[in-house]
Amino acid sequence: MRKSFTKVISFMVMALLVVLAGCSNDKAGNKDGLDYPTKPIKIINPFSAGGPADNTSRILANHAKDIVGKSLVIENRDGGGGSIGQTAGANAKPDGYTLTLITSSIVSNPIFNNVSYTHEDFVPIIMTVNDPFFLVVGKDAPYDDAESFLKYAKENPGKISVGVSGAQTVPAFTSKELAEVAGIDITTVPFDGEALAVAAVAGGHIDALIGNYSGFESQLKSGAMKAILLFDSEKSDLIPDVPTASEHGLDVVSGSWRGFAAPKGTDPEIIEFLQEKFKEIIEQEEYQEQMTNSGINITYKNAEEFKAIIEDTYNKYMKFAGK
Amino acid sequence: MLEVWLSAAGNVFTPTNIFAILCGVLFGVFTGALPGLSSTMALAILIPFTFSMDPATGLILLGAVYSASVYSGSISAILLNTPGTPSAAATVIDGYEMTKRGESAKALGIAAIASGFGGIVSVIALSAFAPFLAQQSLRFGPPEYFALAVFGLTIISSLTGKSPVKGLLAGVFGILIATVGMDPISGYPRFTFGHPALLDGFALIPVLIGLFSASQAFNLMISSKLSNDEGIEFSQIPAVAGKVVPKFKELLRLTPNMGRSSIIGTIIGIIPGVGTDPAAFIAYNEAKRWSKDKDSFGKGSIHGVAAPESSNNAVTGGSLIPLLSLGIPGNAVSAVFLGGLLIHGLRPGAELFTHSGDVVYSLFFSLFVANILIIVVGIGGARIFSKVLVVKPIVLGPIILLLSIVGSYAIHNNAYDIWVMLLFGVIGFILRRYGFPLAPIVLAIILGPLAETSFNQSMLISQDNFGIFFNRPISAVLLIVAAITFVSPFLSGVVKKKKVA
Numbered sequence: 001m002r003k004s005f006t007k008v009i010s011f012m013v014m015a016l017l018v019v020l021a022g023c024s025n026d027k028a029g030n031k032d033g034l035d036y037p038t039k040p041i042k043i044i045n046p047f048s049a050g051g052p053a054d055n056t057s058r059i060l061a062n063h064a065k066d067i068v069g070k071s072l073v074i075e076n077r078d079g080g081g082g083s084i085g086q087t088a089g090a091n092a093k094p095d096g097y098t099l100t101l102i103t104s105s106i107v108s109n110p111i112f113n114n115v116s117y118t119h120e121d122f123v124p125i126i127m128t129v130n131d132p133f134f135l136v137v138g139k140d141a142p143y144d145d146a147e148s149f150l151k152y153a154k155e156n157p158g159k160i161s162v163g164v165s166g167a168q169t170v171p172a173f174t175s176k177e178l179a180e181v182a183g184i185d186i187t188t189v190p191f192d193g194e195a196l197a198v199a200a201v202a203g204g205h206i207d208a209l210i211g212n213y214s215g216f217e218s219q220l221k222s223g224a225m226k227a228i229l230l231f232d233s234e235k236s237d238l239i240p241d242v243p244t245a246s247e248h249g250l251d252v253v254s255g256s257w258r259g260f261a262a263p264k265g266t267d268p269e270i271i272e273f274l275q276e277k278f279k280e281i282i283e284q285e286e287y288q289e290q291m292t293n294s295g296i297n298i299t300y301k302n303a304e305e306f307k308a309i310i311e312d313t314y315n316k317y318m319k320f321a322g323k
Numbered sequence: 324m325l326e327v328w329l330s331a332a333g334n335v336f337t338p339t340n341i342f343a344i345l346c347g348v349l350f351g352v353f354t355g356a357l358p359g360l361s362s363t364m365a366l367a368i369l370i371p372f373t374f375s376m377d378p379a380t381g382l383i384l385l386g387a388v389y390s391a392s393v394y395s396g397s398i399s400a401i402l403l404n405t406p407g408t409p410s411a412a413a414t415v416i417d418g419y420e421m422t423k424r425g426e427s428a429k430a431l432g433i434a435a436i437a438s439g440f441g442g443i444v445s446v447i448a449l450s451a452f453a454p455f456l457a458q459q460s461l462r463f464g465p466p467e468y469f470a471l472a473v474f475g476l477t478i479i480s481s482l483t484g485k486s487p488v489k490g491l492l493a494g495v496f497g498i499l500i501a502t503v504g505m506d507p508i509s510g511y512p513r514f515t516f517g518h519p520a521l522l523d524g525f526a527l528i529p530v531l532i533g534l535f536s537a538s539q540a541f542n543l544m545i546s547s548k549l550s551n552d553e554g555i556e557f558s559q560i561p562a563v564a565g566k567v568v569p570k571f572k573e574l575l576r577l578t579p580n581m582g583r584s585s586i587i588g589t590i591i592g593i594i595p596g597v598g599t600d601p602a603a604f605i606a607y608n609e610a611k612r613w614s615k616d617k618d619s620f621g622k623g624s625i626h627g628v629a630a631p632e633s634s635n636n637a638v639t640g641g642s643l644i645p646l647l648s649l650g651i652p653g654n655a656v657s658a659v660f661l662g663g664l665l666i667h668g669l670r671p672g673a674e675l676f677t678h679s680g681d682v683v684y685s686l687f688f689s690l691f692v693a694n695i696l697i698i699v700v701g702i703g704g705a706r707i708f709s710k711v712l713v714v715k716p717i718v719l720g721p722i723i724l725l726l727s728i729v730g731s732y733a734i735h736n737n738a739y740d741i742w743v744m745l746l747f748g749v750i751g752f753i754l755r756r757y758g759f760p761l762a763p764i765v766l767a768i769i770l771g772p773l774a775e776t777s778f779n780q781s782m783l784i785s786q787d788n789f790g791i792f793f794n795r796p797i798s799a800v801l802l803i804v805a806a807i808t809f810v811s812p813f814l815s816g817v818v819k820k821k822k823v824a
Binding site: 048049050051054055058059061062075076077078079080081083084087112113114115116158159161166167168172187188189190191192195196198199200202203204205206214217218219221222289290293294295 | 363364366367370371374460461462463464465505506507508509510511512517519520521522523526595596645649650651652653655656658659660661662665666667668670671672673674735736737739776780783784786
């Protein structure tokens with residue numbers, strides 16, 4: 001009885017998956033000489049399912065089959081702040097069939113923790129996302145723009161508490177960098193993810209937060225929070241009235257970038273092939289719509305530019321690592 | 324208002340959506356009942372399929388899977404002494420005792436009814452008071468989280484069973500395990516011994532599978548070789564006996580308990596970052612506190628099954644409240660859910676209810692249907708599920724062990740977790756042999772980090788002033804309740820002894 005019940009369940013599940021998956025078509029698109037890909041390509045996502053990092057890979061994978069020729073399979077291997085999946089990604093066979101979704105944590109993990117890889121063990125393919133960070137304050141705060149924020153911080157050292165998505169995350173460094181560059185004393189409070197920091201600002205338990213637009217968008221729209229500073233070189237299309245840090249004479253540029261990389265030693269032709277195909281995907285209207293809907297800022301940087309950004313991140317971390 | 328609901332009902336009662344609910348419930352029951360396949364994973368698997376669906380159908384499917392997977396963790400908890408999901412860890416305590424008494428069918432029936440009841444209460448709260456409740460959830464800042472975590476930890480004193488010392492030791496062991504990994508505030512590794520896999524600490528699910536499932540598998544395999552008491556314990560479990568549906572009188576007696584537990588679950592669900600597992604334990608503790616027959620708890624009380632099951636399913640609706648009205652996902656499942664909303668351009672917030680009211684109310688209505696279906700599937704399937712008890716321990720043991728291995732691997736696709744699971748399997752086996760309760764360990768692993776993080780956050784915010792815990796009403800009240808909860812089981816023990824003397 002138990003067996004037959006299990007069978008029924010498995011059948012239902014299979015039926016469900018078949019029905020749901022039935023819409024996609026197989027249409028291979030290959031080019032000159034390169035015998036790749038001949039099988040599905042795995043993308044290791046070193047973070048858990050759900051959230052912007054996961055969406056970045058899943059939305060790409062969703063459009064990949066027709067363009068790349070084979071499907072992209074996402075494998076969430078989270079744990080160790082990303083280091084588990086990154087270790088697997090760095091040590092994978094460099095045959096182009098195991099890629100890794102990379103974020104700035106491929107730079108920070110080797111600096112702060114004892115892991116067996118560095119960012120140089122990855123060959124960047126393409127950067128698809130750059131979400132700049134904003135400084136956001138609650139609506140009842142005694143400051144409502146960058147100027148009054150900085151003035152208040154100078155007059156009340158240590159009083160302003162700034163929530164970030166975790167210890168040793170990019171927002172945490174941004175908070176410290178802001179404090180140093182502006183010559184102010186603010187208290188950085190790490191939370192378990194941006195969502196809980198947003199809740200704490202909305203409830204008035206902390207004064208501000210540094211995070212991505214998608215995390216606080218609802219609060220911004222309801223008027224419960226106000227974005228007062230953007231850590232990017234250009235103004236944001238999403239909220240154009242927020243000044244950049246450099247407009248206030250603060251040289252702080254920071255965002256969470258995401259892209260894809262292959263293990264060191266991968267055939268450059270494969271890297272080029274993937275870069276072209278992924279670029280084709282991110283130019284698709286439906287892809288852009290789904291990303292924008294998910295509150296993710298679409299960017300395109302080619303392999304060379306991406307490499308420079310990773311190096312830049314490394315240099316910045318090394319500067320703040322000892323502090 | 325009635326119009327909105329009627330059109331929602333019209334949306335839900337279409338063949339596609341009913342099929343989505345049915346598939347969702349069956350898929351959820353399946354993943355929840357297997358140790359290692361969690362609600363988050365079930366939802367994450369389905370998310371890409373919802374991309375191409377109609378927004379309402381996608382959310383209806385996700386909602387049904389979420390509710391059903393939280394319920395079905397109780398099936399393995401009751402029958403096999405091993406929770407299918409962490410949220411069913413409290414259900415093990417009395418659920419398995421009922422099975423040992425031959426009342427597995429009834430326990431399953433009660434779990435299904437209580438789950439559906441809890442789910443429905445929370446959906447009522449969700450659909451009627453979401454914006455108001457969401458605002459209330461924001462009252463919880465770091466000091467309140469700390470007080471809540473301390474309160475949760477004090478429940479250990481009522482989970483201790485026969486020996487309070489062993490219960491407290493188990494709790495301390497859990498807290499010690501929880502300290503492994505990155506320091507939540509400084510970010511530096513603790514007790515990882517240079518091993519990167521330990522940076523995030525011991526993952527809850529492999530530890531839980533080890534403590535409960537693997538140790539139970541070892542027990543089953545060894546007991547079939549033994550002829551002592553424990554050997555008899557397994558061979559004597561009657562497969563299915565008694566009725567699945569409890570008597571009307573019993574149900575009536577369970578109603579206040581289920582009502583209270585559902586409210587507790589809904590409230591805990593609303594608070595971002597707490598979740599189903601503490602909710603189940605807190606409801607269990609309150610059921611015991613207000614019961615006239617406290618001694619029956621831990622010995623197969625129907626109240627001990629109904630309370631955690633109502634409560635953890637009430638979290639499902641509760642957790643959607645801050646998500647839908649504020650855009651704040653309180654747990655991993657909600658984060659996945661948020662992805663499902665956003666992909667269709669549905670923005671959480673007050674506007675969601677006005678602009679996309681049809682989708683939102685269809686989701687709410689579908690959750691009612693899904694919870695009713697959970698009761699139907701749970702009661703209808705109880706006898707079938709119970710058949711697992713017919714399997715001889717020597718066969719069942721290896722099957723459970725195999726599922727444990729697959730489950731621990733599947734959670735992070737990481738072979739390392741299998742070793743963690745086996746290590747805790749051995750630890751759990753030894754602890755069981757020496758009469759240590761396992762529930763306090765789970766509670767401590769879940770709440771330890773919450774207590775630590777929120778304590779440090781409070782200190783950062785208050786600039787090291789302890790007053791922050793006492794001059795805020797919610798936090799102060801919770802700490803007082805915590806003190807009472809911690810002391811009362813010991814005091815009542817002393818009082819009883821005096822009476823006897």
